[in-house]
Amino acid sequence: MVRGLTYLLLFQLCGEIIxxxxxxxxxxxxxxxxxxxFGLIVGWVDVKWIEEAAELLLSNMTLFFVPAGVGVMVYxxxxxxxxxxxxxxTVVSTFVVMAVTGVLAQKLETRxxxxxx
Amino acid sequence: MWAELVQTPLFGIGLTxxxxxxxxxxxxxxxxxxxxPVLVAIxxxxxxxxxxxxxxxxxxxxxxxxxxxxxxxxxxxALPLYQRREEIxxxxxxxxxxxxxxxxxxxxxACGLAWILGGSREVILSLAPKSVTTPIAISIVxxxxxxxxxxxALVVLTGCLGAVCGPEFCRRIGVTSPVSMGLAxxxxxxxxxxxxxxxxxxxxGAAAGxxxxxxxxxxxxxxxxxxxxxxx
Numbered sequence: 001m002v003r004g005l006t007y008l009l010l011f012q013l014c015g016e017i018i019x020x021x022x023x024x025x026x027x028x029x030x031x032x033x034x035x036x037x038f039g040l041i042v043g044w045v046d047v048k049w050i051e052e053a054a055e056l057l058l059s060n061m062t063l064f065f066v067p068a069g070v071g072v073m074v075y076x077x078x079x080x081x082x083x084x085x086x087x088x089x090t091v092v093s094t095f096v097v098m099a100v101t102g103v104l105a106q107k108l109e110t111r112x113x114x115x116x117x
Numbered sequence: 118m119w120a121e122l123v124q125t126p127l128f129g130i131g132l133t134x135x136x137x138x139x140x141x142x143x144x145x146x147x148x149x150x151x152x153x154p155v156l157v158a159i160x161x162x163x164x165x166x167x168x169x170x171x172x173x174x175x176x177x178x179x180x181x182x183x184x185x186x187x188x189x190x191x192x193x194x195a196l197p198l199y200q201r202r203e204e205i206x207x208x209x210x211x212x213x214x215x216x217x218x219x220x221x222x223x224x225x226x227a228c229g230l231a232w233i234l235g236g237s238r239e240v241i242l243s244l245a246p247k248s249v250t251t252p253i254a255i256s257i258v259x260x261x262x263x264x265x266x267x268x269x270a271l272v273v274l275t276g277c278l279g280a281v282c283g284p285e286f287c288r289r290i291g292v293t294s295p296v297s298m299g300l301a302x303x304x305x306x307x308x309x310x311x312x313x314x315x316x317x318x319x320x321x322g323a324a325a326g327x328x329x330x331x332x333x334x335x336x337x338x339x340x341x342x343x344x345x346x347x348x349x
Contacts, residue, residue: 008189015192025260025337027252029191030330036195047199054193057186058322061312062155062280063137064187067129067180068251069159069277072270073166074173079270085236089244090271093227094278094305095286097248101219101328102292102301108211109294 004053007045011036123171129179136161153281155309159273191250191308194326197315201323208296215297216328219304220335223248224343239264241349246336247271250307253333257340272307279306280313295321303328 014035016028024031039045072079079086122128140154140161166176198205205212227244236244242263246254251272258268283302292298295318302310303325311329315322 005189008192011195012188012192025253025256026330026334027250027256029188029252030250030333032188032192033195033198033326033330036192037198040195040199041202047196050193050196053189054196057190057193058196058312058315061187061190061315062309063133064183064190065155065273065276065309065312066133066137066158066162067177067184068187068269069155069273070162070166070176070180071173072159072273073163075266075270078264078267082236082240085231085234085240086244086271088234089227089231089236090247090274091278092230093223093244093247094275095282096226097219097223097305098279098283098286098292098301099290100222101215101304102287102297103290104218105211105215105297105300106292106294108214109208109297112208112211 001052001056004050007050008032008036008053008057011039123175124178126179126182128171129176130182131179132162132165132176133158133180133183136165150281150285153277153313155312156277156281159277187308191329194311194323194329197319197323198326201320204296204320205323205327212296212300212324212327213331215300216304216331217335219248219301219328220332220339223305223332224336224340228349238349240267243267244271245340247275248305248307249333249336250329253337257337261340261344273309276306276309279310283310283313284317296324299324300328304332307332 012029012032015032019026019028019031036045040047137154137158140157143157144152144154166173224245227247228241231241231244242261243258246257246268249257251269254268254272255265258265279302283306287298287301292301299314299321302314307329311322311325314325
């Protein structure tokens with residue numbers, strides 16, 4: 001458990017270091033995800049080392065977003081000032097994206113049959 | 118005594134956990150998508166803080182510690198991706214095409230609608246990366262000249278909306294395969310949508326996790342190009 005968490009944090013740190021030193025627009029945690037995936041595939045990291053900690057975090061991931069959402073309250077004035085374009089654009093666009101990506105992927109997947117991609 | 122206690126991390130952590138657990142119980146009881154625990158917990162905590170006059174920064178002392186765990190959780194998304202790597206790799210072409218189309222659709226629909234409805238330039242630019250995961254969205258907006266805190270708020274709103282309505286919406290429009298649904302919700306509702314997908318289906322969660330990273334990358338490169346093309 002402690003070992004798994006340490007690995008995850010170390011990969012995040014490596015991601016931060018790479019991302020910052022190269023000035024990449026990708027945040028350290030996303031870079032860390034890529035590095036860990038690479039490490040698992042080439043066999044530098046044994047999946048058993050991180051499994052328990054990763055499962056624990058993933059199964060509670062929704063909880064970690066709650067404080068981020070509460071942060072919205074600080075900008076309530078800003079949102080209130082231009083609420084119409086903000087709400088309409090946010091709501092409609094959220095569904096547009098789901099429809100575009102979902103329908104396209106589903107069509108390609110169905111057409112691909114067994115030999116997808 | 119209370120004033121002092123409120124300023125310790127115990128307050129923010131305790132409040133978040135208690136409200137979240139209550140919200141989960143409520144979700145199980147009422148069985149409605151609108152009772153989404155994240156959404157209910159966020160609204161309840163905001164109302165509680167506003168009602169009692171507790172400052173956001175006092176809450177954030179504990180809240181930020183919970184938020185910190187989001188970092189290693191994103192790294193942990195490598196696990197479902199690794200476990201489902203063969204199913205993902207087989208579908209690499211449709212994954213790339215689907216996310217690219219979604220990324221383009223997100224920028225055009227969000228900015229276009231805000232522009233038609235008379236949004237200011239700052240608001241329009243702040244809306245552009247709203248489907249991108251928070252850290253990437255913030256760095257994009259800093260570069261193009263939007264309001265970073267507003268983008269952070271919009272990203273969370275988008276995520277909640279996608280997590281709440283996404284699965285049902287996808288089913289209604291015929292998007293039923295785990296990979297396609299995961300891609301749709303991950304591209305649109307980033308991490309919050311992915312967390313929801315992980316509860317529904319493992320493969321869908323892996324696809325959604327992949328969409329977070331790829332959509333962030335594509336938006337980063339697409340946005341400056343679209344701005345140059347439209348002359349905005």
